[in-house]
Amino acid sequence: MTAFDYKKEYKEFYLPPRKPQIVEVPEMNFLAVRGMGDPNEEEGDYKAAIGLLYSIAYTIKMSKMGKHRIEGYFDYVVPPLEGFWWQDGVQGVDYTRKDQFQWISLIRLPEFVTREEFDWAIQEASVKKQMDFSKVEFFTYHEGLCVQCMHIGPYDNEPVTVREMERYAKEQGYELDFSDQRYHHEIYLSDVRKCKPENLKTVIRQPIK
Numbered sequence: 241m242t243a244f245d246y247k248k249e250y251k252e253f254y255l256p257p258r259k260p261q262i263v264e265v266p267e268m269n270f271l272a273v274r275g276m277g278d279p280n281e282e283e284g285d286y287k288a289a290i291g292l293l294y295s296i297a298y299t300i301k302m303s304k305m306g307k308h309r310i311e312g313y314f315d316y317v318v319p320p321l322e323g324f325w326w327q328d329g330v331q332g333v334d335y336t337r338k339d340q341f342q343w344i345s346l347i348r349l350p351e352f353v354t355r356e357e358f359d360w361a362i363q364e365a366s367v368k369k370q371m372d373f374s375k376v377e378f379f380t381y382h383e384g385l386c387v388q389c390m391h392i393g394p395y396d397n398e399p400v401t402v403r404e405m406e407r408y409a410k411e412q413g414y415e416l417d418f419s420d421q422r423y424h425h426e427i428y429l430s431d432v433r434k435c436k437p438e439n440l441k442t443v444i445r446q447p448i449k
Contacts, residue, residue, distance in 0.1 A: 244316040246348060247429070254320070254427060256443060258390045260408035265383035265445070269353065270322075270346040271296050272379035278338040279323075289345045290321060292376050297347045299365045300357070308360060312352035319348035324423035331416065332446065333424045335399055344423075346379065383425065387414065388445040394437040398426075401444055414448040422447035 247254040252263060273289035281287070297318045303310055324344040325333050333341070349358070358378040366373050387409040391401040406416065418424075427443035 241315070244314055244350075246317070246319045254429070254443060256388050256390050258392065260387055260389045260405040262409070262412060262414070262448070263386050263388050263445075265386055267380060267382035269349040269351075270379045270381060271349060271358075272377050273345050273375050274343070274377075275345070276342050278341065279343070280338065286343065286345065289375070292371075292373055293321070293345060293347045294318075295365050295369060295371070296358075296361050296373060296376050299361045299368075300349070300353060303361070303364075308364070310352055310357050314350070314352070316350050320427055320429055322346040322348070322425065322427045324425055326418070326423050331418055332402065335396060344379070349378075383445070383447070384422075385414075385417075385448055386425070386445040387448050388443060391442045391444050392438075393440060395440070395442065398442070398444060402446070405444065405446055409446070409448050417447040417449040419447075 253265060256263070271293050273292055275285040275289050277285055279286035300310070301316065301318055304313060304315065323346065326342050327334055327337060327340045328342075330337075353361075355378050362373045362376060365371070387405045389401055389405050391398055409416070425445035425447075427445075429441040429443065430439065432440065
């Protein structure tokens, strides 16, 4: 049996067209780590956060190999890395001031992962890896109404795509709806270590009303 792949099963959220579209995003549960600063720093908090997230994501996925049985478990592909991004006093994001980024780094959880199973995974990974996973949280989020688009190319070229999205949303009668609960959202479909910058695939979402 092939593993359940969220990207393929929910194409409307992970594989949108390269033209902007309006989407309603339902509530989901995530692994999340919060932080601040430039994501490109070599030994920075962002890179550390990604390591923490993947350690827990794979502890849950590989639980099938151990004694711990998660009720309702099904085999699945670990969903892609995602990120919410914002800066104080900025509507959306300013790509020229990466050092002022605040972020929540995320990986979607399968529906069978309860808070209790999350707690088990944190404990299990802490013992096995002898690391502190206290920064990882169980995060429930209902994103709601958004404009989204597939961006192909370097992250620094994203403003062009964002402007197209904002123009499209306005044409459709919507306005941007950033707040301390609604953020610029990116989903990273490419492995930045193996992919040329011009081929990077990133889903970009902006909250609207």
